[in-house]
Amino acid sequence: MVFIGSFALALALVLALYVVGASLVGARRRLPALVDSANHALWAMAGMVGAAAGVLLTGLLTSDFSIKYVAEHSSTTLPTFYKVTALWGGQGGSLLLWTFLLAVFAAVVAWQNRHTGLELTPYALMTLALVATFFLVMLNFITPPFARVFPHPAEGGDLNPLLQNYWMAIHPPSLYTGYVSTTVPFAFAVAALISGRLDDAWIRRTRRWALFSWFFLSLGNLFGARWAYEVLGWGGYWAWDPVENAAFMPWLMMTAYLHSVMIQERKDMLKVWNLALIGLAFALTLFGTFITRSGVISSVHSFTQSGLGPYFSGFLGLVVVSYSGLLLYRVGRLRSAAELESFVSREAAFLFNNLVLVGIAFAIFWGTIFPIISEAVRGVKITVGPPFFNRVNAPLALALLFLMGVGPLIAWRRATIRNLALNFSLPAALGAAVGGGAALLGVTQWYVLATLSLAAFVLATVMLEFSRGVNARRRTVNEALPRALSNLVAKNNRRYGGYIVHVGVVMAFVGIVASSFFKVEVKRSLGPNQSLDIGDYQLKYLGVSADETFHLERVNARLELSRAGRPLGMLEPGRLFYKLQQQPATQIALRSTPGADLYVVFAGLDPKTGLATFQVFLTPLVFWLWAGGVVMALGTVIAMWPDVREREAIARAWERQAMGLGAGESAGFEGEPF
Amino acid sequence: MKRLALFAIFAILAAAGLPRGLALARTVSSAPKVSVNEVAEGLTCQCGCGLTVANCNMPTCSFSVPVREQIEKMINAGLSRHQILGLFRAKYGEKILSAPEAHGFNALAWVMPFAMLFIGAAGILIALARWRGKQLRPASAPEEEETVQHYDRRLRYRLKREIERLG
DSSP: OHHHHHHHHHHHHHHHHHHHHHHHHHHHTHHHHHHHHHHHHHHHHHHHHHHHOOOOOOHHHTTTTBEEEEHHHOOOOOOHHHHHHGGGGHHHHHHHHHHHHHHHHHHHHHHHHSSSSHHHHHHHHHHHHHHHHHHHHHIIIISSOOOSSSSSOHHHHHOOOOOOHHHHHHHHHHHHHHHHHHHHHHHHHHHHHHHHHOTTTHHHHHHHHHHHHHHHHHHHHHHHHHHHHHHSOOSOOOOHHHHHHHHHHHHHHHHHHHHHHHHEEEEEEHHHHHHHHHHHHHHHHHHHHHHHHHOOSSOOOSSSSTTTTTHHHHHHHHHHHHHHHHHHGGGGGGGOOOOOSSSSSSHHHHHHHHHHHHHHHHHHHHHHHHHHHHHHHSSSSOOOHHHHHHHHHHHHEEEEEHHHHHHSSSSOOOOOOHHHHHHHHHHHHHHHHHHHHHHHHHHOOOOHHHHHHHHHHHHHHHHHHHHHHHHHHHHHHHOOOHHHHHHHHHHHHHHHHHHHHHHHHHHHHHHHHHHHHEEEEEEEOOOOOOOOEEEEEEEEEEEEEEOSSEEEEEEEEEEEEEEEEEEEEOOOOOEEETTTEEEEEEEEEEEEOEEEEEEEEEHHHHHHHTOOEEEEEEEEEEEHHHHHHHHHHHHHHHSSSOHHHHHHHHHHHHHHHTTTGGGGGGGOTOOOOO | HHHHHHHHHHHHHHTTTOOOOHHHHHHHTTTTTTOOHHHHTTTTTTSSOOTTTOOOOOOOOHHHHHHHHHHHHHHTTTTOHHHHHHHHHHHOGGBBBOOOOOSGGGGHHHHHHHHHHHHHHHHHHHHHHHHHHHHHHHOOOHHHHHHHHHHHHHHHHHHHHHHHHHO
């Protein structure tokens, strides 16, 4: 079986190389049959990588410890669920998952574009196959997941206990899906640069892929934050760790890209900028992998450090240099007849939105690599941690929130004073009222007041947009309110899906700021029947219970929870001990409500005194961070939903291209935020 | 409709549990100025967890647990956050601080993000001014000719579509 896996990976590498060659030659010499064969080879490559992943998964499920990867990352006592997730719990497996996702996406792209001619698609497939080639070289020669161990052990080393959590089942695959799918728009950008088809056709054909990538990057980051919240047991969810930063930066770039492509689609501007953004987003996904794998920067998330760093940095360098070269080669043809009537316009607002997003990404990048720079220049290793990132990003985040409110309502081309007054007087008044109200209620932190004001401002702008759209439908088509609302969203899904995403972002913002500023912490040791108070909650310690499986030992503390004297049930935080890894772990107890999360950590039991130590956090509004994530996901799905008008626009774009017309005449959609 | 929008916003904020969150905020706002956590947030735990001393939650951590106790004693002795961080820096070196100091070479860490932002903002303003200038400038003869050709192509394209539709 191991032989099948190794052989499948070797064959996949050969097929990937064939796709590179056949796509390039087929496109240059206009040979459709050769390009067709490249498509077939790509599908076969996806099949081979899928087969290899299947073999490794089978090895994990059957505890085949003759495979070194299985012996190191699984055990006979590991629950089946975690045997599956162990596929991405180590180096070779996670690279295999990455390559599998890339191969599947490339196969889907080849299928979607099998009738679109030789202009862009072959070059895009070539790029996808080139990236796959790099990963397949890693899998075949550098970290082979099917390396054997002899004599094979009777028991495996087990999966890292921190990874034995249900969020790890969906966090890495979501993040990888987000990372890997950025390769598709990047590949079409490369195709546009090579082929010289520099209008917005490549953007339109990859719009849904870009949204797909953004969707999964958002989920991947949120799931990772949730994992940290539940597993690391420190009451927080984001520590500005290098690996967290590395996952956040591509999200910021993709967010900037999704906004700036609207300008290109509508005004035929920012061509170079959009190409640069997608190149940066892809490069940052490689940078993220480099950070996770290399161990150059220490991280709480680096479970799979190895000697892959130089290979990834080499590939990253190659990508950056060759893509920059292509961009410089075409820069003369990318200049557009840009026109702008006013600094006070939606175009200008979008540009500043891009500046802030890229500014935040740069600040995070700079903070992440500064320890390396400091060590290289001064020979002194320093730490760049949360205080730096919070302080630098706080004002930028407020600016972003403000622009998120301005963008949807400010007029295209030129905003008049009347337009500004009409659109912004109510949101501004509401923002001021909410900020003032919060101040009267006793909030003194200016940052919190500003966030609440701006959050209300953004929500009001979104509500205004919805109410105007619904009103217009009710007047013109005479529809009832619910029907008018659903039709409004259905017929302008891209625009209103984007607004819903904005609402989700605002909810997340409020959750983040409130939970950062107002978290309350109590640490106390209690004997049986003793209580502690936090906020208006009371926790009474009743005692401990213990249980044991083949895999782990667990000690649970039983705490009776009440609020203002009203019983609310039991909480059972625990201490776990994983036998094979000889490693302790925390199992938190959580009571989550929209108002606040009560988060209880059982820190330990003193056998001499019988005292149990608890660390309890009361974190206001953190619920809204996760709820905001759900709303963001919902909005993105609505924005991604197939749109007949868009399909027609793409078809027309191709037709125009064939007739030698520019993209400037393209029919952009009215004011859509996505 | 505006009233409906207003109502919806307040309903969302009310549902968000904001009043309760704000009540908690009041409690926190009235707490003493320097807490152990505020100081511990400025120090990096040296146990290898990669978190700050405030966030390292290993109950038996050989570094963060005694350091938090030391911080508490120092606060009780009347030392400020700045003084406490200075003492730890003197003992363990720069690596103990969770953020770079704002002087010397390390100031670059703080300055660069904002410098790049200002450069970017200046670049955008210059580009906007140029684009705006282009819009305001009267079109020269060759540009007019190009526009005519451009519209000519558009008209031909529209004509082709109309003919196809009729056919």
